[in-house]
Amino acid sequence: MTPPKTVAVVGYKDSGKTRAVETLVTELTRRGHRVGTLKHTAENIDFDTPGKDTARHREAGAKAAAILHQNAAAIFIDDHVKVGDAVKALGDLDILVVEGFKTLDTHARLLVPRLDEDIEKLRNGLEIAAVKVPGSGFTGDTDLPVMQLGDAVRLADLVEEKAYPMLPGVNCHGCGYDDCRSLGQAILGGEAEARQCVRNSVEFTLRVNDEPVPLGGFVQRAFKGMLLGFLRSLKGGDSPRRVEIAFEVEDDE
Numbered sequence: 001m002t003p004p005k006t007v008a009v010v011g012y013k014d015s016g017k018t019r020a021v022e023t024l025v026t027e028l029t030r031r032g033h034r035v036g037t038l039k040h041t042a043e044n045i046d047f048d049t050p051g052k053d054t055a056r057h058r059e060a061g062a063k064a065a066a067i068l069h070q071n072a073a074a075i076f077i078d079d080h081v082k083v084g085d086a087v088k089a090l091g092d093l094d095i096l097v098v099e100g101f102k103t104l105d106t107h108a109r110l111l112v113p114r115l116d117e118d119i120e121k122l123r124n125g126l127e128i129a130a131v132k133v134p135g136s137g138f139t140g141d142t143d144l145p146v147m148q149l150g151d152a153v154r155l156a157d158l159v160e161e162k163a164y165p166m167l168p169g170v171n172c173h174g175c176g177y178d179d180c181r182s183l184g185q186a187i188l189g190g191e192a193e194a195r196q197c198v199r200n201s202v203e204f205t206l207r208v209n210d211e212p213v214p215l216g217g218f219v220q221r222a223f224k225g226m227l228l229g230f231l232r233s234l235k236g237g238d239s240p241r242r243v244e245i246a247f248e249v250e251d252d253e
């Protein structure tokens with residue numbers, strides 16, 4: 001599954017972030033994209049409705065509860081969930097719009113300032129524009145492109161043009177850049193491509209204990225060639241398109 005292009009809408013509380021997300025999602029969906037959203041909250045809130053069956057299951061001690069309907073589902077997890085795992089759970093998407101997560105530097109971002117001075121505080125080198133919300137104290141005084149909140153067409157055009165798949169954020173140097181943010185800046189500058197991230201590569205991925213292991217191009221090709229050689233000698237393995245191998249290691253192995 002190809003990771004979706006990702007853009008974050010960042011700003012301080014009550015800056016108009018959610019309105020900007022609504023504007024973008026509406027226009028991108030109208031254009032035929034499969035769009036997902038992801039929001040961060042620092043508030044300690046219970047996401048479930050008290051008294052509902054899943055809430056009662058969790059009150060009884062369940063660490064996680066899920067409710068499935070033919071056309072919808074909700075999962076409640078009383079634990080930390082990594083951003084990458086949450087994105088995978090959202091399914092096959094073209095574009096992911098993230099609200100918040102100011103400290104993440106793995107994707108492009110739109111700034112929604114309340115005041116001119118917010119701009120510098122929100123910058124991390126991956127900003128593609130500032131969004132001017134009616135009634136805010138932001139005057140548009142910045143070197144960034146300034147978009148009006150209601151200009152859905154320009155906002156969506158910019159996201160289609162600039163957003164790139166979320167990078168893993170592990171700063172492994174495998175792409176030849178110092179960290180994920182540097183590769184992101186190079187992508188935005190037109191000097192690199194997201195597929196240079198060796199950890200996001202669908203060419204060949206090795207995971208140990210659910211964590212990707214960085215592999216250079218030569219090692220990826222060697223592993224792949226060796227496994228394909230074995231696989232093609234097996235009944236049912238002669239025309240592979242996507243291959244997954246998983247196994248548990250016992251203590252005495």
Ligand code: SF4
Nearest residue numbers: 172173175180197198
């Ligand atoms: S290879 Fe990927 S995970 Fe590693 S630093 Fe580059 S962008 Fe980040």
